[in-house]
Amino acid sequence: MHTSGGTSLLPMTESRRFYLETLGCPKNQVDSDKITGSMLADGMVATDDPALADVVVVNTCAFIDEARRESIDTILALDDRRKPSSQLVVTGCMAERYGDELAAALPEVDRVAGFGVAIEAPRARTLIPVTQVPLPTFDLLNLPRPASSRPWAYVKVAEGCNRSCGFCAIPSFRGPQRSRDVASVIAEVEALDVREIVLVAQDLASYGTDRPDDLGAGSIVPLVQAVGALVDRVRLLYLYPSDLNDTLIDVMLESGVPYFDLSLQHVSKPLLRRMRRWGDGERFLERINAIRSREPDAALRSNFIVGYPGETERDHDELLRFVEDAQLDWCGFFSFSPEEGTHAMTLDGHVPASLISERLGELRELQDAITAERRDALIGRHLSVLIDEPGIARSHFEAPEIDGVIHVDMTLDVGAIVSVDIMDANGPDLIAVGGFVPDDPDAAMMS
Ligand code: SF4
Secondary structure (H helix, E strand, O other): OOOOOOOOOOOOOOOOEEEEEEOOOHHHHHHHHHHHHHHHHOOOEEOOOHHHOOEEEEEEOOOOHHHHHHHHHHHHHHHHHOOOOOEEEEEEHHHHHHHHHHHHHOOOOOEEOOOOOOOOOOOOOOOOOHHHOOOOOOHHHHOOOOOOOOOEEEEEOEEOOOOOOOOOOHHHHHOOOEEOOHHHHHHHHHHHOOOEEEEEOOOHHHOOOOOOOOOHHHOOHHHHHHHHOOOOEEEEOOEOHHHOOHHHHHHHHHOOOOEEEEEEEOOOHHHHHHOOOOOOHHHHHHHHHHHHHHOOOOEEEEEEEEOOOOOOHHHHHHHHHHHHHHOOOEEEEEEOOOOOOOHHHHOOOOOOHHHHHHHHHHHHHHHHHHHHHHHHOOOOOEEEEEEEEOOEEEOOOOOOOOOOOEEOOOOOOOOOEEEEEEEEEEOOEEEEEEEEOOOOHHHHHHO
């Protein structure tokens, strides 16, 4: 559970407690941090126990069926545990996308709040359907956040998306892309007071393209440089491959975190076109090789969808070959999930669930072996790591909460950047000894 809170329009006469549970992706965590900041500013206090809370908030995810089921299970479980006088509030993607249905189907819920809506409401079982809520606003995006309790933090730099990928419903409910001002991002980075910033957005490399006249000529490059001047590490997640140009690659290499999270989704050209996406395996390999020729130590991650309508045995074999050839450090494979209102729903060529699961199994087995081999190859290296929590650290190879970790001495200070020796590997995780503070962390990272 993560504590974070909502925003109240009521004057607070006593310290009321809130409990917040966050589901879904890192972008939701950012919203939750802001909800927490807002509730704390309203005089409320966070609690880890939903039974003690006056306001119980569930920040939901609606990305795929499984996430929606988890959201509903969480809402019902918290309803069982909360005290009768409390308010149960549902916010996040599911509230935004299925507000009316949620409000009708779950009478347990006191309030369904879309984006930019006050979380706390007068104590009454009044359902507020999302249809009464204006279009997504910038409120959540620009709300202040409390200083981070960890030495790293996600920062969301844009909301919405201008693309129309065949499998994705996000643009239909998050709206078109709206990039934040550089100054507001910088103010948030300064307030967070961390050593590593992880920049996120639905389509990160497109940051600024909706405001080319006033945001870095429509490029994320100036923003990465400005954030990089304030913190030790800047990490970028979710890069659409066509936007990863040489300038951006160079800036990322200079940022202290040569980590490339490429959103590839597949490699078969005909299937990518059915997905309404750019590129093919050959172009992706060219990009990957260009990155590695500039920085052999670059870490690479990607995600792929398995079983998109029309995916043939040939497409699948092409993906297997690509995974073998690309030797990425990390890969996520997800089964296709049909989403209402998407282009994919209009396509034929449905792939049976049993075949999807067989293909997923083959891909995961192959990648697990590649990941393990690449982790083994780090044994004997000195790496610069950030201590995230006692005994747990990360080098540039590992994104927080997504990849493996490095186990280090429990006595190393949280928030320190130190140099360690990698002694062993255990699947995705590494085991290290040492922990001296390097004179030059960048040099140590690459040694
Ligand atoms: S880039 Fe594609 S997958 Fe990502 S949010 Fe936009 S439409 Fe969805």
